[in-house]
Amino acid sequence: GTYTYIVVAVDAAGNEGLASLPTDVFTLSAPNGSLTLNNLPPLQSDTDSRRFVARRIYRSGGASGDFRLLGEITNAATVSFVDDGSAALGDSLSPLSRGTLLSRVDASMVVDPGIT
Numbered sequence: 001g002t003y004t005y006i007v008v009a010v011d012a013a014g015n016e017g018l019a020s021l022p023t024d025v026f027t028l029s030a031p032n033g034s035l036t037l038n039n040l041p042p043l044q045s046d047t048d049s050r051r052f053v054a055r056r057i058y059r060s061g062g063a064s065g066d067f068r069l070l071g072e073i074t075n076a077a078t079v080s081f082v083d084d085g086s087a088a089l090g091d092s093l094s095p096l097s098r099g100t101l102l103s104r105v106d107a108s109m110v111v112d113p114g115i116t
Helices: none
Strands: 002-011 016-019 035-037 052-061 067-073 081-083
Touching: 002 067, 016 052, 052 081, 067 081
Parallel strands: none
Antiparallel strands: 002 016, 002 052, 035 081, 052 067
């Protein structure tokens, strides 16, 4: 199949940061095709409680453009990932990770009373 990939950093609570830009389009040939994504951004080694602890790799294939979870890297120093086509795809990428803003549920608007 023909695929593009994105990387998303994840914190200890499982919250995802913003997604990377998509890679170029790659083609995996059946039945034994594989692809290695190299030069992935390493995780920072600071002690900040908000730091990221993993990176999730999402893959998109087909016309829908829907990115589905392919795998997760928890080793901070690992900078490559192999897609050999054998992994079952997981959940779709969150709209928030894609940078898509969602409307408020209550659809209310707050106005500063000091502004005229």
